Amino acid sequence: MSFTWSTRIYYQHTDAGGVVFHGAYLNFMEAGRTEMMRSLGFDVADMVRREGLVFVVHRLNLVYRSPARLGDVVEVSTVCRGISGARLQLEQVVRRDDQELVTAEITLVCVNAADFRPTAVPGVIKAAFSNVAVGT
Amino acid sequence: MSFTWSTRIYYQHTDAGGVVFHGAYLNFMEAGRTEMMRSLGFDVADMVRREGLVFVVHRLNLVYRSPARLGDVVEVSTVCRGISGARLQLEQVVRRDDQELVTAEITLVCVNAADFRPTAVPGVIKAAFSNVAVGT
Amino acid sequence: MSFTWSTRIYYQHTDAGGVVFHGAYLNFMEAGRTEMMRSLGFDVADMVRREGLVFVVHRLNLVYRSPARLGDVVEVSTVCRGISGARLQLEQVVRRDDQELVTAEITLVCVNAADFRPTAVPGVIKAAFSNVAVGT
Amino acid sequence: MSFTWSTRIYYQHTDAGGVVFHGAYLNFMEAGRTEMMRSLGFDVADMVRREGLVFVVHRLNLVYRSPARLGDVVEVSTVCRGISGARLQLEQVVRRDDQELVTAEITLVCVNAADFRPTAVPGVIKAAFSNVAVGT
Numbered sequence: 001m002s003f004t005w006s007t008r009i010y011y012q013h014t015d016a017g018g019v020v021f022h023g024a025y026l027n028f029m030e031a032g033r034t035e036m037m038r039s040l041g042f043d044v045a046d047m048v049r050r051e052g053l054v055f056v057v058h059r060l061n062l063v064y065r066s067p068a069r070l071g072d073v074v075e076v077s078t079v080c081r082g083i084s085g086a087r088l089q090l091e092q093v094v095r096r097d098d099q100e101l102v103t104a105e106i107t108l109v110c111v112n113a114a115d116f117r118p119t120a121v122p123g124v125i126k127a128a129f130s131n132v133a134v135g136t
Numbered sequence: 137m138s139f140t141w142s143t144r145i146y147y148q149h150t151d152a153g154g155v156v157f158h159g160a161y162l163n164f165m166e167a168g169r170t171e172m173m174r175s176l177g178f179d180v181a182d183m184v185r186r187e188g189l190v191f192v193v194h195r196l197n198l199v200y201r202s203p204a205r206l207g208d209v210v211e212v213s214t215v216c217r218g219i220s221g222a223r224l225q226l227e228q229v230v231r232r233d234d235q236e237l238v239t240a241e242i243t244l245v246c247v248n249a250a251d252f253r254p255t256a257v258p259g260v261i262k263a264a265f266s267n268v269a270v271g272t
Numbered sequence: 273m274s275f276t277w278s279t280r281i282y283y284q285h286t287d288a289g290g291v292v293f294h295g296a297y298l299n300f301m302e303a304g305r306t307e308m309m310r311s312l313g314f315d316v317a318d319m320v321r322r323e324g325l326v327f328v329v330h331r332l333n334l335v336y337r338s339p340a341r342l343g344d345v346v347e348v349s350t351v352c353r354g355i356s357g358a359r360l361q362l363e364q365v366v367r368r369d370d371q372e373l374v375t376a377e378i379t380l381v382c383v384n385a386a387d388f389r390p391t392a393v394p395g396v397i398k399a400a401f402s403n404v405a406v407g408t
Numbered sequence: 409m410s411f412t413w414s415t416r417i418y419y420q421h422t423d424a425g426g427v428v429f430h431g432a433y434l435n436f437m438e439a440g441r442t443e444m445m446r447s448l449g450f451d452v453a454d455m456v457r458r459e460g461l462v463f464v465v466h467r468l469n470l471v472y473r474s475p476a477r478l479g480d481v482v483e484v485s486t487v488c489r490g491i492s493g494a495r496l497q498l499e500q501v502v503r504r505d506d507q508e509l510v511t512a513e514i515t516l517v518c519v520n521a522a523d524f525r526p527t528a529v530p531g532v533i534k535a536a537f538s539n540v541a542v543g544t
Contacts, residue, residue, distance in 0.1 A: 008167075015288070017283060017462050017464070019524070022438075056425070058471070151422045152424070158302075162295035192336070195334065196336075197334075200332075205424075298420075317479025343452065
């Protein structure tokens with residue numbers, strides 16, 4: 001299963017090189033992850049308020065293949081590749097039409113918001129992902 | 137007439153005060169203006185590529201009334217208050233449900249992308265706005 | 273008295289119009305305010321941690337006069353125009369050499385971080401500003 | 409040789425998790441790379457205006473080890489690990505005092521600004537780096 005979220009490219013995302021600033025894709029991917037969580041029934045704002053849990057980015061391997069430009073519509077797809085202990089492995093791809101623009105492998109760690117210490121991914125989240133984590 | 141565009145609040149929009157960073161509303165409003173232009177048939181990316189025209193912000197008067205928070209859905213409404221020469225007057229309001237969070241009066245100036253000199257708003261844009269610029 | 277803080281313009285600050293994105297100046301001005309506070313002996317991080325106080329932007333009137341570009345060095349000057357109750361009035365100007373690029377009038381409100389309710393500006397801050405708030 | 413650039417952490421860099429937003433480190437690293445280039449005599453703004461050359465990020469491998477917080481001063485160190493054809497390999501580390509917060513391996517590609525096609529890193533840049541590319 002793959003969850004997708006899309007946005008148009010506005011001036012705020014671009015830089016003087018005429019294309020999307022490389023850091024802006026991290027924002028698109030954060031939105032994509034948040035909406036994927038919501039599609040599984042988990043709200044990141046509720047998670048931090050009610051349970052004191054935050055998923056933080058631990059590792060991020062990005063390949064920029066082709067630039068997006070002002071006015072483009074880009075789509076972020078997010079796939080879960082595994083959950084183990086406090087870690088959540090994701091793959092995210094930013095595409096324009098069928099073209100891959102940026103691909104990413106991301107390791108998130110579930111931490112206590114108070115002290116940022118790792119804590120096991122809650123069972124209900126693990127169960128929800130296990131139903132959908134069967135590749136693209 | 138009023139055009140609306142909405143977004144959810146992600147971590148990227150917030151700051152350590154626990155609410156949306158005051159600068160992030162400018163991004164929401166830029167997206168709202170771009171989508172309002174599109175709804176009238178004008179694409180800002182085409183405008184700069186084909187006609188060498190950009191609308192730049194000249195004046196911006198903002199009142200921050202109440203903060204948005206992580207997970208909120210906010211809506212930006214945009215109303216045209218007048219066009220004269222190179223200037224376009226807009227009002228924008230960011231709301232959560234029916235509550236006004238941020239209100240803004242904005243003067244845009246139409247400029248040549250090459251030298252940033254003001255140039256009259258194209259007649260087709262003026263005509264398109266005149267059909268909708270009758271307040272909220 | 274006027275406090276100044278400066279930065280170079282990097283790609284991250286620019287947009288596809290070839291100049292600095294209008295929202296980026298709010299970041300420069302926030303840095304300028306924070307460093308002005310530090311120059312008077314007040315650290316905004318300590319204020320929120322120890323006293324639970326945050327200065328939030330309530331009103332912001334901006335005039336964009338001329339754009340900054342990639343590689344420019346810009347300077348933000350900050351002047352206090354008055355303190356009354358919970359409110360702090362500032363003027364900020366972003367310059368490149370002697371040219372004014374953006375001018376701003378800003379009203380900050382001192383709030384409790386917990387509930388964002390206004391609270392009087394602490395006397396020590398008021399006293400520190402009163403020594404320097406004599407215009408440019 | 410290692411070039412360093414530093415910044416204080418302002419609200420604009422943080423998020424509602426109470427620490428620096430993971431995307432903000434990319435901005436710090438871009439500033440660090442730009443200043444490293446300047447220290448070697450190359451201005452990225454001049455490069456694009458006069459020679460039509462831009463260094464774009466192609467690969468980015470990041471490890472987030474510990475978070476920076478509001479008010480911290482962080483330092484970005486940049487080391488060149490090699491230049492080959494159009495590619496420039498860098499290592500960047502963001503530290504607070506002696507603690508490594510974020511480490512990154514980055515591949516930049518030199519491209520023509522007009523069409524984003526790769527082009528060999530100019531000999532003068534290669535020569536300048538070869539004098540300093542001897543590790544930390």
